[in-house]
Amino acid sequence: MHTIKKQIPNLITLLNLLSGCIALVYATESNFEYAFYFVCLGIFLDFFDGFFARLFKVASPLGLQLDSLADMVTSGLVPGYVMFMMLKDSQHEITSLPMFAYLGFIVTLGSCYRLANFNIDTRQTDSFIGLPTPANALFILSLPLVLHYSDSLFLLELMTNQYFLLVIIVGSAYILNAEVPLFSLKIKKFTLQDNLLQVVFLLFSLLFVVFFQFGGVALTILFYVLLSVVNNKWIKK
Structure with missing residues (x-):
């Protein structure tokens, strides 16, 4: 029974990896939803x-490595490929070279570095440093x-503008690895104050x-970073 219990978390991790693989297939077909x-x-x-x-x-060292490898696909490769596709389909204001779109994979490189660093960073047990992948x-x-x-x-022009997409790509790789403390959603004490x-x-x-649908997802992540920064300033006071 213990052996079965031991493999349950690993099986869930592998299902995460499978979900990432399926997401990648849909992304290649431009089925982004x-x-x-x-x-x-x-x-x-x-x-x-x-x-x-x-x-x-x-919990085991194997599970830790499996988790990072699965996240590398689901939260690293897939978003990098999506940015590649968006650059590929964007307005060619900077250059018309096909290779330019590969800059989208800077997101994947930044995600890889963060995941590797997370495994050896002992400071991120109760909170995060840099945006989680x-x-x-x-x-x-x-x-x-x-x-x-x-x-x-305005949004249509913005989302197809290569300058804007490059800012998103570089900003994404930066905030993933920035020395910026971000709060965790883990609940340790069941009180409103805590x-x-x-x-x-x-x-x-x-x-x-509710009000912005998919746009609300992007706003939520931006709000998370902003709220963490404000909270950090408040704590220092």
């Missing part, structure tokens, strides 16, 4: 592999959906998604 949903599924599974590892007390993946995957479903000419930051974030996130 289904790619988004499967990345969401992978992130959901990514949360529960650690949950069951702690529940069954079977799942949050970054959700932000990136929401962009083509905002482009697809928006009727705003979880006020998390409650405020979740309420605003719900409002963003």
